[in-house]
Amino acid sequence: MIDVLIIGSGGAGLTAALTAKEKGASILVVGKAYPTNSQTSMAQGGMNAALGNVGDDSIESHIADTIKSARGLCDEAMVRQMCEDAPKTIAWLESLGVPFSRLDNGKSDTETVAQRQMGGASAKRACYAQDYTGLKILHTLYDTCLKVDIEFLDEYYLLNLITKDACVKGATFLDIRTGDVKQINAKSVIVATGGYGSLYHGYTTNAYGSTGDGITAVLRAGGKVSDMEFVQFHPTALKGSSILISESARGEGGYLVNTDGQRFVDELKPRDVVARAIFSEFQKGQEVFLDVRHLGEEKLMELLPQEVALCKLHEHINPAKEIIPIKPVAHYSMGGIDVNNALEVTGIKGCFAVGECSNAKVHGANRLGGNSLLEITAFGKQAGKNAYTFAQSQEDNEVDTSQLKEDKKEIEALYTKENSINFYEHRELLGKLLYEKVGIVRDNKILGLAKDNISTIKNQIHQMGLSDKSPTNNTNLTDLLEFKNALPLASAIISSALERDESRGAHYKLGFEIQDDEYFKRHIVLGWGELICK
Numbered sequence: 397m398i399d400v401l402i403i404g405s406g407g408a409g410l411t412a413a414l415t416a417k418e419k420g421a422s423i424l425v426v427g428k429a430y431p432t433n434s435q436t437s438m439a440q441g442g443m444n445a446a447l448g449n450v451g452d453d454s455i456e457s458h459i460a461d462t463i464k465s466a467r468g469l470c471d472e473a474m475v476r477q478m479c480e481d482a483p484k485t486i487a488w489l490e491s492l493g494v495p496f497s498r499l500d501n502g503k504s505d506t507e508t509v510a511q512r513q514m515g516g517a518s519a520k521r522a523c524y525a526q527d528y529t530g531l532k533i534l535h536t537l538y539d540t541c542l543k544v545d546i547e548f549l550d551e552y553y554l555l556n557l558i559t560k561d562a563c564v565k566g567a568t569f570l571d572i573r574t575g576d577v578k579q580i581n582a583k584s585v586i587v588a589t590g591g592y593g594s595l596y597h598g599y600t601t602n603a604y605g606s607t608g609d610g611i612t613a614v615l616r617a618g619g620k621v622s623d624m625e626f627v628q629f630h631p632t633a634l635k636g637s638s639i640l641i642s643e644s645a646r647g648e649g650g651y652l653v654n655t656d657g658q659r660f661v662d663e664l665k666p667r668d669v670v671a672r673a674i675f676s677e678f679q680k681g682q683e684v685f686l687d688v689r690h691l692g693e694e695k696l697m698e699l700l701p702q703e704v705a706l707c708k709l710h711e712h713i714n715p716a717k718e719i720i721p722i723k724p725v726a727h728y729s730m731g732g733i734d735v736n737n738a739l740e741v742t743g744i745k746g747c748f749a750v751g752e753c754s755n756a757k758v759h760g761a762n763r764l765g766g767n768s769l770l771e772i773t774a775f776g777k778q779a780g781k782n783a784y785t786f787a788q789s790q791e792d793n794e795v796d797t798s799q800l801k802e803d804k805k806e807i808e809a810l811y812t813k814e815n816s817i818n819f820y821e822h823r824e825l826l827g828k829l830l831y832e833k834v835g836i837v838r839d840n841k842i843l844g845l846a847k848d849n850i851s852t853i854k855n856q857i858h859q860m861g862l863s864d865k866s867p868t869n870n871t872n873l874t875d876l877l878e879f880k881n882a883l884p885l886a887s888a889i890i891s892s893a894l895e896r897d898e899s900r901g902a903h904y905k906l907g908f909e910i911q912d913d914e915y916f917k918r919h920i921v922l923g924w925g926e927l928i929c930k
């Protein structure tokens with residue numbers, strides 16, 4: 397039996413894998429796609445660490461900025477741990493070969509790493525590799541995993557965790573290529589399956605696969621979720637395609653202007669503030685644009701080549717010469733699997749969760765740009781270490797196969813099920829419904845309607861089946877499984893948003909515009925039993 401099973405091969409999963417392996421664990425990394433396809437590759441702007449390479453900075457300022465942005469909903473010890481770990485995590489990534497952009501300052505090592513401004517930060521703190529930061533980090537982590545012979549199973553879709561007496565024993569997977577359902581036993585499991593931003597289908601910067609599968613699997617296995625109502629809306633996605641234009645564009649000096657050419661907000665305020673300011677311009681009938689023309693083509697190509705390419709490709713706009721039409725869309729899941737300070741899942745022993753799928757209480761009501769790449773690497777290491785320590789306390793016992801049998805039956809049943817309602821249409825509807833009714837500005841009556849809409853979809857789920865009956869490489873099947881996972885999470889977002897009668901960070905509610913610390917300086921925690929759509 398392996399020591400540590402890591403589910404998810406993004407930045408969090410790969411960092412955990414490298415650490416567990418280095419400690420001496422036998423490990424396996426399993427993902428529904430290929431590692432380099434993970435959403436981590438899309439991160440553009442940077443990763444925070446108070447190196448102070450460009451102006452003064454300190455770990456205390458990093459902690460203070462993170463706590464301020466979290467609006468009272470973070471665990472200060474966890475924030476401290478993350479921010480203190482940041483400089484050594486950059487040094488570690490550099491030692492692996494991440495090609496960070498450099499300063500020509502005659503110094504050496506991490507003192508030469510270039511740093512830029514991000515929203516809500518009191519210093520130029522984000523270390524970057526042009527605007528391909530996540531891609532470079534992910535590829536370097538993956539290269540390193542291959543070098544140290546870490547074993548991967550790609551195109552394995554997590555179905556369920558296996559538990560006994562509230563202790564994890566492994567997980568079941570659909571082998572997408574063959575169509576077989578398989579069981580992998582392990583002494584400990586790390587869930588690193590990414591966030592749930594893609595529930596806002598069509599209105600998100602996220603990859604299609606960010607459907608929160610791992611979070612739903614944890615819920616089904618008896619774990620909990622918390623802070624699900626806190627979905628971050630990024631101010632600057634391209635208006636037509638929802639493709640992200642990184643905050644680094646504003647950090648490097650870009651402006652936001654309305655149709656009248658007026659600036660209307662301090663562009664470097666935290667994301668919740670800027671997103672609401674844009675929403676309010678929309679309410680007044682204005683359109684909103686990002687203007688980076690004054691930076692000049694040379695600087696744009698040096699610092700933001702990917703943003704320039706994305707604007708040209710998706711919006712047919714040359715940012716050096718034209719203003720860029722933008723809109724805020726869902727970007728990051730602050731909520732997720734509830735974990736303790738050792739990153740162990742509430743309610744499931746030996747199961748750890750890390751990265752965007754988890755709620756380690758470092759982002760609270762609003763994540764700071766650059767703190768996610770930091771979280772996945774700094775806490776990825778912790779998760780790898782803690783999972784291995786737990787594994788060492790476990791016996792090599794036989795694991796029963798009842799979950800495997802159940803999952804085999806369930807997959808077989810999907811092939812014979814009625815298919816009179818096209819779930820792809822409902823996936824679109826779900827995205828629109830969440831964006832319009834559970835978006836930047838919320839209202840209890842409208843949230844109630846959203847809850848009813850979700851119940852209606854749930855009641856029709858037995859009519860949603862497969863149009864493609866191929867046993868192998870069946871993406872229609874994995875799309876349906878993802879959609880089924882998305883519904884309970886949509887329920888969790890709405891239930892938590894309904895309960896939180898106040899405004900705090902990314903959650904802003906009409907009629908309750910004030911932050912109410914007396915009643916709501918707390919996390920809303922939900923289990924499977926509390927959800928309307930199971």
Ligand SMILES: Cc1cc2nc3c(=O)[nH]c(=O)nc-3n(C[C@H](O)[C@H](O)[C@H](O)COP(=O)(O)OP(=O)(O)OC[C@H]3O[C@@H](n4cnc5c(N)ncnc54)[C@H](O)[C@@H]3O)c2cc1C
Nearest residue numbers: 404405406407408428436439441442554590751752768769
């Ligand atoms: C466009 C964009 C730009 C961003 N820019 C920045 C930035 O500049 N700085 C910053 O700090 N953050 C940024 N972020 C956020 C950051 O990139 C993510 O929060 C972070 O990379 C998440 O890493 P992760 O390892 O937790 O998850 P992911 O990278 O999403 O990896 C999840 C893994 O789980 C696997 N998986 C999912 N479901 C299953 C399943 N059912 N079975 C098996 N495997 C599964 C996936 O295949 C994948 O390998 C950005 C995000 C986006 C979308």
